[in-house]
Amino acid sequence: MSSTITISDEDFLKFKEYFYRKTGIIFDYSKRYFVDKRLIERIEATESENFRSYFNMLRFEASGNELQSLVNTMTVNETYFFREEYQFKCLVNSLLDEITRKKTDKSPIRIWSVPSSSGEEPYSIAIYLLEHWAGIEEWDVEIMSSDIDTEIIAQAKQGHYSARSVQHLPKTFLAKYFHYQDDGYQICDELRAAVEFSRVNIMEPSEVRAYRNMDIIFCRNLLIYFDDAARRQVAEMFFDAMKAGGFVCLGHSESMSRISSLFRVRKFPEAIVYQKPWEA
């Protein structure tokens, strides 16, 4: 059955403004077809009568579940090695140098990657440090990575990946850090040993409290799925988990402008990153 639901120009504008306010994501007219199609999908999936009743539900629903579903449909959340690589470049070209310049002792630099998902992000960080950061000769780095889902953590610890997941890795790194096994790519034990995986619910202050003195937190493409209050509270817990002068890296479609005011906006050649102020 073909859909009889239509999205008028004014509906589109209204939706566009609302979605922008909530997420920071802007859809211009060139995305009109994409947006309409997905909106109609959600209108049908929720058995709403039309855009108006759907929008009304979206806006006033206390749980915020529909907004989360909608963000899911409107964004691509795929995890693979070297995803959003510009941030890893920023890490090795800018952030670590600033951190080491200001460090007063030789204690390890602490990096926390949340959520770990199946491990692509923390392992990418490890590879990047080993391959692209000269400072690794001089400094110790601890890479911690957490997720709420114990099954995915087990998978991350195992470190076995599909061809799709490693497709953006340079071939030399693939050859160096992986071997082909069971129709996929098995990450080497050296890297498996380099990342400390743990289970944490980042919404639970008593659990996050154990994480301290982080120099850098990667939290990409997660907070966008949380409601206003939750994402602010998580960011404030990160604030407590960090050293003064530490950095938070968010996903490319996320902005601290929708999350928290506690961090300073820092511009580096490769990326915008958020910093816990020194004064605090």
Place this chain on the structure above:
Amino acid sequence: MKHILVIDDAATVRLYHRNILETAGYSVSEAINGIEALEKALVKSYDLYVVDVNMPKLDGYGFLKEFRRHEDITQAPAIMVSTEAGTHDKALGYAAGANLYLTKPIKPNELLSYTRLLLGDVA
């Protein structure tokens, strides 16, 4: 074409300012609060900032103070636009680094003539 960043949490206000400025031949970008404005202004230099005062996360004073600290960034003039008309509020606006303080609601000619004045586009 000169590029103006309009910073206001109200979508209607952004659209109103955009219409006025675009009709006069300026290019306009938008930001919803002071943090988003910084994210944009630190990456691209605008010729003028039109800044609301009361906004969530980072207000207009906070934006201007932080922005004016960046000596590495081209400093452009800023018009602060507020619902608050008191002398105390104006003083805060100028102290934060505003070049001009206007009280809402704004008339199109008012915005346009001050914009042209600050940008040196006087006919």
Place this chain on the structure above:
Amino acid sequence: MAIVKNQTPHIQCVNHDERIAERDFEGLVEELNSDNPTERRWAVRDLTKMPEASSTLVARLKFEDDASVRAAILNALAHLGDNVAIAGLVSCLRSEDAALRNEAIEVLKEAPEGVEPIINNLLNDADSDVRIFAVNILESLRHNNVEQWLINVIEKDPHVNVCATALDLLSEVGTEHSIPALKQLKIRFVSEPYIGFSVDLALKRIEEGSH
């Protein structure tokens, strides 16, 4: 040097967790006066679980100058949500400090249940700035009455900027019910181009939206 595992088994728990101060109410209140913002923040976090903490936190808020501690207090008050806490948050709307005002609005928006009973009072406050903030708070209230509150504002509020703020929200949530009040408002502020623009926009959205 290399990538290394955390030296301590599992996760490091450092000094703050081995907190010396007694974590009872009096101890926490004392810690609120610590010179160290991190300690103050943790005191606030722990006080959040104590229903009797609201008035202490409200009092601290008035002179707390660290933004991160302030944020924690505002969160705590929203979480506590009792009358004292909500009244404390509302009192911030009258502050001279724009940042504090805006922070308070944000957490009030996140505590809609606490605000609902007082929204009428706020919308009828003598101070037009407080009325503007009240309209801002309406933005997040999940309540059937939001449109009617906004209609009341644009029908009766004498201040142009209060009406303008209500109009911005009406262009998002307005339905046919708002049309007469919108048309009336345009006449009432006929010399204000901004009102004319916003009313036309809201009307267009209502009339051209799908039905």
